[in-house]
Amino acid sequence: MTDFEQTRRLFHMPEGVIYLDGNSLGPLPLAAEGRVSAMMTEQWGAMLIRGWNDANWMAMPRRIGDRVGRLIGAPEGSVVMGDTLSIKVYQALASALDIAAERDPKRRVILSDNGNFPSDLYMAEGLIQTLDRGYELKVVDPEAVEAAIDETVAVTLLTEVDYRTGRLHDMAALTAMAHAAGALCVWDLAHSAGAIPVDLLGADADFAVGCTYKYLNGGPGAPAFIYVSPRHADRARPALSGWLGHERPFAFDLHYRPGDGVDRMRVGTPPILALAALDAALDAWEGVEMADVRKKSIALCDLFIAEVEQRCPDLVLGSPRDGTQRGSQVSFLHPEGYAIMQALIARGVIGDFRAPNAIRFGFTPLYIGEREVIAAVDILSDIMTNRLWDQPQFKKKALVT
Amino acid sequence: MTDFEQTRRLFHMPEGVIYLDGNSLGPLPLAAEGRVSAMMTEQWGAMLIRGWNDANWMAMPRRIGDRVGRLIGAPEGSVVMGDTLSIKVYQALASALDIAAERDPKRRVILSDNGNFPSDLYMAEGLIQTLDRGYELKVVDPEAVEAAIDETVAVTLLTEVDYRTGRLHDMAALTAMAHAAGALCVWDLAHSAGAIPVDLLGADADFAVGCTYKYLNGGPGAPAFIYVSPRHADRARPALSGWLGHERPFAFDLHYRPGDGVDRMRVGTPPILALAALDAALDAWEGVEMADVRKKSIALCDLFIAEVEQRCPDLVLGSPRDGTQRGSQVSFLHPEGYAIMQALIARGVIGDFRAPNAIRFGFTPLYIGEREVIAAVDILSDIMTNRLWDQPQFKKKALVT
Known part of the structure; x- marks a missing residue:
């Protein structure tokens, strides 16, 4: 059994904030600051260039890749860290x-859906423009992906959990x-x-x-990861x-x-500083069972949906109601979503807004529990009941939403 | 006049190390650790997601790009930070x-030289393989670049300072x-x-x-930069x-x-942690004149060459003798270069080795002076005169050389 009271203590949470x-x-893992400081002074500062060998910096992308791999069902040696998600896509x-072209050079469709994160598209x-070989990016509704998989598709490019709604693709079935149908699959696990x-x-x-x-x-801006199936890794x-990525980088x-x-x-x-922070953050996952995380996540999301629907009738659920069809986030829709989220943030309930009309809340069992869910809905229902969002300062768009 | 006694105090240098x-x-700028710590606790920890707006994280790649731009003659708004140098190449x-293809679709040569850093090649x-349009990477000797610029060349891809020897290309003349000749130029400033x-x-x-x-x-692993000439920036x-890089990222x-x-x-x-460290590091350049840096750099390199040639006759200069034809580094060649460098490092003189036979020393006026140059040659000449490099522990290759 995962001890969520223990994992909660591993993170810094500012006073007065309910972080969804x-x-x-x-949030900041308490261990991260010390780990990065130590890396900077004891490794970069003291070892200088020797850190690449003496502190095993060069091995970090693979070692940390294996740590991430354990959370996503990837065998040892199949995941490596680096760059950003977009680059890895x-x-x-x-x-x-x-x-795909080796197998069947006629296929020209990259199949994705409009719930994929835009950067992937x-x-x-x-890439299609750079390749200039007549590839077509076919973007369908998430529900239409299954029907669109046919013998024209070279590769499917899908995000497992929809960033807007939390809707879950069935990775095993679609793969x-x-x-x-003779296609290959690239899965984006950003929200998985x-x-x-x-x-x-x-x-x-x-x-x-x-x-x-x-x-x-x-x-x-922490580093991204990439998994390559052992079937393809050497091809x-x-x-x-x-x-x-060269066979012998230092042969030049x-x-x-x-x-x-x-x-x-x-x-x-x-990026060694960023990898040091990530390494510390991953310590929080030691002893954590993903099955426990999933169970608590569904319970928190279900509780949130039930409370909001009961107390905030103007908000329309934008996520699947069935927890097994959802990631670990819940969205509600409202034409004034942006202002509502700003009003929430002003009261310490931090979620985010996704254009055009979704307010989005993430439920993260490692450091969020029922207490936060109820407290967040208390504030949300106050804001909705009393139209507290209807103020000019909540309608001014920030650079980053 | 740049105050190099003052800049020297901005860096941590371990006891007993001569860092070339x-x-x-x-080396670690003393301000960096505090800056990164503050970023982690006061921004990431306290602001959480709000840091993107409230701490202007989103603006850092451009703001810091401008700071780098001032050191490389780039006008404001023409440099942006991110990714790694290879990605930016x-x-x-x-x-x-x-x-180039818009101007003249027939040109198929990318011209580079064998002194370019291998990752650029x-x-x-x-890219050539991805484009699959018959481009050819033509790699000539550095001295032959000039003669190879002709009407077949679409783009030159050159590193201004040769990573092995410090040999300097004449950027203005070659451009x-x-x-x-109708070609465009991409310059790698890694060692510039x-x-x-x-x-x-x-x-x-x-x-x-x-x-x-x-x-x-x-x-x-600090972030890379890219400069785009204002002539091309919007094309x-x-x-x-x-x-x-989208016109409106948050419109999704x-x-x-x-x-x-x-x-x-x-x-x-x-990568915000890495950008925070870099931002602190760039503070050391405030009030520094590149002309002063250049003058001191040439003096230090000249002194090193003169001392080594006098006291270590077995070492052959691998860099241009004329300081105006050199970057801020000096290489000497020896068949046992690897072992010699390991012996130096064991005595606290840190340079590096570049296959097949170069020992390479960087002279960095911000924190290195004549004292270090003389002390380094004292140790190098002891190692050479007494063949102290000829020991098994100095011949074992490390992962990273």
């Missing part, structure tokens, strides 16, 4: 398209369907890793990517072929030769 | 090839020749930024990229088209539209 936005940026999609558009149990190997996913600043609490072409050869397995997905020099 | 590897990884080269190889005066605007460079963990002391196609549109100017070169979520 760990799905956007996880590019590499995964380029590799998958290459393998943008990176696909950029099996895509494979049966640390939120729900993921079984990449069991689902036979071809590639997966994700970020670590949401449920994994790695800090703003994948990384497209972004940087020196640290003039020609690229891909490294073993997932190592080839490394590109440039790894 | 700031061209590989700059890919974006710059892809953009330059696009513009690898990224070019990866002018390339432009006269903070090492020598650079005048990107004056040289009319098209694109430039660089890293910040060498002479700019941003820490291991360049970033290839890696991520959401933060389904289609990519490039942002204004250099903003389109942003890709994913910026």
Whole structure:
């Protein structure tokens, strides 16, 4: 049994804040500041360049990749950290398209849906333009993905949990369907890793990517991860072929030769400060069972939905009602969603707004419990009942929403 | 006049170390640890997701880009931080090839030299394969670049300072020749930024990229930068088209539209911890004149060369003798270079080794002076005279050399 009272104590939570936005940026793990400080003074400061060997900096992307891998059903040695999620989408999609083209050069469709995070679609558009081989990005409704999987599809590019609604794709089923139709699958786990149990190997996913600043609490702009199925690891072409993905980076050869397995997905020099913070953040997952996280997450989301629907009748549920069909977040819709969220934040309840009309709340069992859910709804219902959102200062758009 | 006694006090230097590897990884700026700690506790910890607005995290890549820009002759708003140098090479080269193809679709040569850092060549190889339009990476000797600039060249991809030898390309002259021949220029400033005066605007460079963990002391894996000439900024196609390069990232549109100017070169979520460290590191450059840095750098390198040649006759100079033809580093060649460098490191003189036979020393005026140069040669000459390198423990190769 996971001890959530213990995990809660591992995070800093500011006084007066009810934080329901760990799905956007996880809170500061108490261990992270000390870990980064120690890295800076005892390693960078004292070892200088020798840190690459003496502090094993060069091994961090693989070592931490394995730590993330344990949370997403990836076998040891199949995940590596680095870059940002968008960059990793590019590499995964380029590799998958290459393998798909070898099998059947006629397929030209990259299938995605309009619940995918826009950056994934943008990176696909950029890759398609760079490739200039007639690929088409076909974007359908999430519910239409299944029907759209046919013999024209080279690769599916899907985010398991919809960032707006929390709606969950069935990774195992869609992957099996895509494979049966002769396509490869790239899965984006941005809202899955640390939120729900993921079984990449069991689902036979071809590639997966994700970020670590949401449920994994790695800090703003924390490094991304990429998973390559062991079936493809020695065939994948990384497209972004940087020196640290080379078979022998320090031979300084003039020609690229891909490294073993997932190592080839490394590109440039790894971000050691950020990896140190992430490493500390991942300590919170030691002894945590994803099944326990899932159970508590569904209970918290169900409680929130029930309370809001009872006490805030103007808000319309924008997420699946069935907890098994949802990630670890809940959205409600309202035309004045932006102002409502600003009013909530002014009262210390932090969620976020996703255009055009969704207020979004993340439930993160490691540090959020029923007490916070009830307290948040108390404030939300006050704001809705008394139209407290209807003030000019709550309608001024910030740079980042 | 730059006060180098004052800048020296801004860095942590471990007792007993003579650090001549700031061209590989700059030392810890004393301000960095506090700045990163404050960012973690006062911003990430206290503000949580609100830091993106309230602490202006979202503006950091541009704000810090301008700070770097002042050191490389880039006008305000023409430099943005993010990703790694390899990623930025890919974006710059892809953009330059696009513009070149618009002008003259027949040109198929990307011209580089074998003194370029291998990762630049690898990224070019990866891009060429992805483009699959018959581009050829032509790699000549550094001395042969000039003669190879002809009407077949679409883009030159050159590193201004050779990472092995410190040999300096004449950026202004080569850029002018390339432009006269109808080609565009991408300049890699990895060993230039903070090492020598650079005048990107004056040289009319098209694109430039660089890293910040060498002479700019941003820490291991610190973010890279990219410069786009104002002439191209609103035409360049970033290839890696991520959401933060979108015209309106938070509109969550389904289609990519490039942002204004250099903003389109942003890709994913910026690495805020690393940017905070870099920001603190750049404080050391306030009040520093690059002309003073250059003058002291040449003097230190000249002194080192003179002392080594006098006292270590077995070592062969691997760098240009003329200081104006050199960056801020000096290499000496010896078949046992690896063991010699290990013996030096064991005695506290830290430089590095570059295969096959170069021992490389960086001279960084902000925190290194004549005293260190003489002390380093004292130890080097002891090692050479008494063959102290000829011991098994100095011949065992480390992971990172």
